[in-house]
Amino acid sequence: MKQPLIVLEKVTKVYTTGADTIHALRGISLSIDVNEYVAIMGPSGSGKSTLMHILGCLDTPSSGRYWFGGRDVTTLDDEELAQIRNREIGFVFQLFNLLPRATALKNVELPLIYAGVPAEERRRRARAALEAVGLGDRLFHRPTELSGGQRQRVAIARALVIEPSVILADEPTGNLDTAAGLDIMRLFERIWARGTTIVVVTHEEHIARHARRIIRIRDGLIESDTPNPEPITALPSPPVQLP
Amino acid sequence: MRRTELREALSTAVSALRFNAFRSLLATLGIAIGALFVSLMGWLLYGLDTALERTITLLGQDMLYVDKWDWSGRTRWAEVRSRKDITLQQARALAQELQTAQIVAPLIEAYGVRLSTGASTATVTVTGTVSAYGLTPAGTVALGRFFAPVEDRSNTPVVVLGHAVARQLFPTTHPLGQTIRLAGHPFTVIGVLVQQGTIFTQEIDKRVYIPLPLFIRLFGAANRSVTIAVKAGSEERMEQLRQELRGLMRRIRRLAPEAPDDFSINEIQAIREEITGLRQAVWGIGLGMSMLSFVVGIIGIVNIMFVSVAERTLEIGIRKAVGARRRSIALQFLIEAALLCLAGATIAVVLGNAIAALTRTVVPQAEFLPPYIPLYHIGIALALASTAGIIAGWVPALRAARLHPVEALRYE
Numbered sequence: 001m002k003q004p005l006i007v008l009e010k011v012t013k014v015y016t017t018g019a020d021t022i023h024a025l026r027g028i029s030l031s032i033d034v035n036e037y038v039a040i041m042g043p044s045g046s047g048k049s050t051l052m053h054i055l056g057c058l059d060t061p062s063s064g065r066y067w068f069g070g071r072d073v074t075t076l077d078d079e080e081l082a083q084i085r086n087r088e089i090g091f092v093f094q095l096f097n098l099l100p101r102a103t104a105l106k107n108v109e110l111p112l113i114y115a116g117v118p119a120e121e122r123r124r125r126a127r128a129a130l131e132a133v134g135l136g137d138r139l140f141h142r143p144t145e146l147s148g149g150q151r152q153r154v155a156i157a158r159a160l161v162i163e164p165s166v167i168l169a170d171e172p173t174g175n176l177d178t179a180a181g182l183d184i185m186r187l188f189e190r191i192w193a194r195g196t197t198i199v200v201v202t203h204e205e206h207i208a209r210h211a212r213r214i215i216r217i218r219d220g221l222i223e224s225d226t227p228n229p230e231p232i233t234a235l236p237s238p239p240v241q242l243p
Numbered sequence: 244m245r246r247t248e249l250r251e252a253l254s255t256a257v258s259a260l261r262f263n264a265f266r267s268l269l270a271t272l273g274i275a276i277g278a279l280f281v282s283l284m285g286w287l288l289y290g291l292d293t294a295l296e297r298t299i300t301l302l303g304q305d306m307l308y309v310d311k312w313d314w315s316g317r318t319r320w321a322e323v324r325s326r327k328d329i330t331l332q333q334a335r336a337l338a339q340e341l342q343t344a345q346i347v348a349p350l351i352e353a354y355g356v357r358l359s360t361g362a363s364t365a366t367v368t369v370t371g372t373v374s375a376y377g378l379t380p381a382g383t384v385a386l387g388r389f390f391a392p393v394e395d396r397s398n399t400p401v402v403v404l405g406h407a408v409a410r411q412l413f414p415t416t417h418p419l420g421q422t423i424r425l426a427g428h429p430f431t432v433i434g435v436l437v438q439q440g441t442i443f444t445q446e447i448d449k450r451v452y453i454p455l456p457l458f459i460r461l462f463g464a465a466n467r468s469v470t471i472a473v474k475a476g477s478e479e480r481m482e483q484l485r486q487e488l489r490g491l492m493r494r495i496r497r498l499a500p501e502a503p504d505d506f507s508i509n510e511i512q513a514i515r516e517e518i519t520g521l522r523q524a525v526w527g528i529g530l531g532m533s534m535l536s537f538v539v540g541i542i543g544i545v546n547i548m549f550v551s552v553a554e555r556t557l558e559i560g561i562r563k564a565v566g567a568r569r570r571s572i573a574l575q576f577l578i579e580a581a582l583l584c585l586a587g588a589t590i591a592v593v594l595g596n597a598i599a600a601l602t603r604t605v606v607p608q609a610e611f612l613p614p615y616i617p618l619y620h621i622g623i624a625l626a627l628a629s630t631a632g633i634i635a636g637w638v639p640a641l642r643a644a645r646l647h648p649v650e651a652l653r654y655e
Contacts, residue, residue: 058564058648079568086566097561097652101258111565116245158565 371458
């Protein structure tokens with residue numbers, strides 16, 4: 001049975017920089033159900049990053065409505081948005097965005113700190129998340145001591161640790177070589193298989209083709225929204241166990 | 244605010260400060276100087292107050308001194324100067340009629356008297372008094388004895404030395420039994436008084452005491468105003484004694500009912516008022532300097548905190564993305580600013596203690612100061628510094644808290 005997790009209705013976003021007015025989104029309506037695997041594609045400047053920020057409750061639309069899990073997000077204040085990000089949304093960024101001076105374990109603990117989870121439970125859950133992404137032997141390494149692929153896996157562990165409703169990944173393989181990128185996409189496949197909704201923003205066709213549905217954006221509008229009948233899945237998986 | 248967030252804010256602040264240790268140290272200089280001023284001011288005031296209390300205790304809290312001179316400085320100098328001397332006869336009359344007092348002793352003084360031993364000479368103040376004075380706190384001997392009642396009437400040449408005089412004349416030998424000459428006349432040393440001088444009353448130890456009849460024979464009583472030392476016996480009887488003294492003195496001095504008192508009833512407490520000015524000066528200068536330093540310090544901290552917020556914009560973005568609320572971010576930077584200032588204050592307190600200890604070793608006159616900063620003033624310095632930190636951190640912390648997550652994440 002389909003259950004919508006994300007519903008956008010005529011969402012626009014307008015930026016004003018000096019004299020210029022930029023219409024980043026011109027009226028996006030879409031619905032993403034629980035446990036869909038969606039790729040949002042588009043060239044740079046198409047508005048896909050803006051869309052991703054709005055989906056992630058990092059930004060709010062200029063007009064239109066956005067329901068997340070049945071809740072009208074457009075009416076929420078900063079604190080409530082922070083809480084949704086903290087409890088429901090796991091981010092994966094192109095540049096990993098880890099705290100450089102903190103260990104892998106500490107980085108993964110970060111969302112739990114703001115959720116008020118006690119230290120012992122925090123450590124246990126962060127360790128489990130890192131083990132799930134195959135970094136059980138890198139708990140106390142700092143980002144600079146890890147490879148790009150490992151850093152992105154720490155970031156995924158940080159997204160997973162809160163058991164989010166959705167993982168939002170913004171060009172997650174953009175800074176990785178092909179092999180490491182494939183590792184990450186395999187990991188998403190497994191996370192999706194477990195029941196988590198996944199939204200990947202990318203401009204690379206071969207990355208988008210891992211998803212089961214591809215939404216193409218151009219000039220702030222949805223150009224096409226089609227299922228992907230032949231997703232790339234037949235890849236050997238690394239021997240890791242998800243929690 | 245949750246405890247986990249508080250602990251996170253604290254540990255982040257500590258690691259940020261350690262990462263930028265040198266810069267942090269420079270930034271906190273103004274606060275450190277402010278805290279140092281507060282510490283040193285506290286140290287000076289504590290020293291002054293302790294010395295004052297010691298003086299009062301040593302000289303007796305239940306003592307009144309009937310004198311031509313006013314110790315508190317409240318009566319006009321011209322008026323005091325025009326008062327007639329208090330004579331020995333008046334002192335005797337007072338002693339005979341006084342009911343409330345425990346001890347009454349007249350004191351009569353000769354200044355600039357030459358004192359010599361075989362080895363050295365000195366110029367001292369000679370006080371003629373009676374054996375009863377030895378029972379007052381100011382007449383307490385450290386060595387030997389004060390005059391005996393029999394010596395009040397005989398002409399035995401005995402002398403009791405003030406502490407400083409004894410130390411100067413007999414630095415290595417035992418003073419008791421030694422012979423000294425006062426204005427050429429030989430006296431036998433029978434006692435040495437306890438040290439009474441503090442920063443306020445150093446002269447008091449530079450006196451010598453001889454029996455009254457001998458004083459009159461050697462120096463005469465003419466043109467010398469007598470001071471009458473009176474011990475109440477308890478602080479409760481002070482007021483009664485004061486009134487009785489006033490009444491008797493007015494009668495003895497034959498004052499008309501409407502005439503003002505032509506004498507003063509002094510008490511040791513008057514010293515308190517004398518040092519009020521000094522205390523206020525220390526306070527004012529200390530307060531002014533420390534406030535100035537704190538203002539300069541706060542400006543420095545505000546600047547460095549803005550730098551810190553700018554440098555860590557991406558970190559703020561990351562924290563916001565994973566769910567940090569505004570107040571969590573604000574708290575982190577407020578704590579950082581407060582810790583920065585506390586670190587400065589801690590350095591200042593350590594430095595202050597070093598200065599206190601060093602001053603005591605190097606400057607003998609600073610004996611009245613404690614060799615450390617009093618705990619109470621350390622507390623004030625630390626509290627002021629952390630308050631300054633919170634004030635300084637406020638605007639930068641708010642700026643950090645209000646950063647837009649998307650813009651913060653875009654920051655390189």
